[in-house]
Amino acid sequence: MTSISALWQNLHAHPEPAGQEHQTRKILQDYLRQESDLQLFDRGSWFYGIHDEQAAETIGIRADMDAIFTSRGTLFHGCGHDGHMAMACACAHRIAGKKIGRNVVFLFQPAEENGQGAAECLPLFAERRIDRMLGLHNIPGYPLGQVLVTRGTFADGSLGLILHLKGKQSHAAYPEDGINPAFAISQLVCRLPQIQRLICFEQFQETTVIYVHVGEPNFGINAGEGEIGLTLRAQKNTDLKRLKETVIQEMKEAILEAYAPEQAAQVQLEIREQDVFPATETRPEDDAHVMQMLQRDGFDAALLPDPMRSAEDFGHYTAKTETFFFGLGSGIEQPNLHTDPYVFPTELLEKGGQVWEEMLKIF
Ligand SMILES: [Zn+2]
């Protein structure tokens, strides 16, 4: 028999980066074969197990599997996904052999940190009808085991937007013969703070300049190409879309303003997106229902005052089925996620399994 803390120790000792969770999957599958009644379905980079009661309804629980790098470049479970996996396994162990009135799919997802894993697991929804998918993240700074319910959004959506400009190179002595993208890009940077004021967004949103690159350190050449990379962030997916459209529109206007009309007409704008995380939105009626039920059943539950600004790729599932996402306090004194001293608190493992079982009751 393997205890949950022994399972966690094993996962914790084998951190693997996004997309390479080989050993992790093996550890999980070995445990689940021994300690649960799940039938396992291996899909390569991801897998799922089903607690099958031949029931009419199926609920999904998602756990993410990837680790991250410390500031020294070594791998560690600095986001607590080792704990997320172990708590899902604890729930599978708790419901083994029980009749709870529905089937439960436990999805073990790779690559949450780079935003690619959830999208990779979407074929699951063609294989199985899943009526609702649930997810959680541990949150340092809140009492250990406290369930944190949000109001409409658990984690902001974010999107990397790359705007690449092709102008025209020239001899540095004859800049008037060229079209240097630096002028349009700097116009855009100056326009960014106004976007907040120009448009009435529903909720919090922000735009961060990540990099600007124009030309090379060759002082004889007037640059002909340049690029700006921005991270856009918003609480609502509708706002994220409007923010993206607005930034692109501002870029086009900046080009018209920066150059004479015949030059502006020659500038080519290429738009790419990277690291797309939809906002993890919840339905306010679910938030209220969960809060009420947790309190009725004697669980410590509180409102998360603001959505997490760091994104979560769980939002991809919202396009496929109903979803619900919540936070779980991992201790007031717990170091922040993604910092070197972070270690998932083992005291939370059993508690987390219990919370998951309660969530299966609630929905
Ligand atoms: Zn993380």
Ligand SMILES: [Zn+2]
């Ligand atoms: Zn995480």
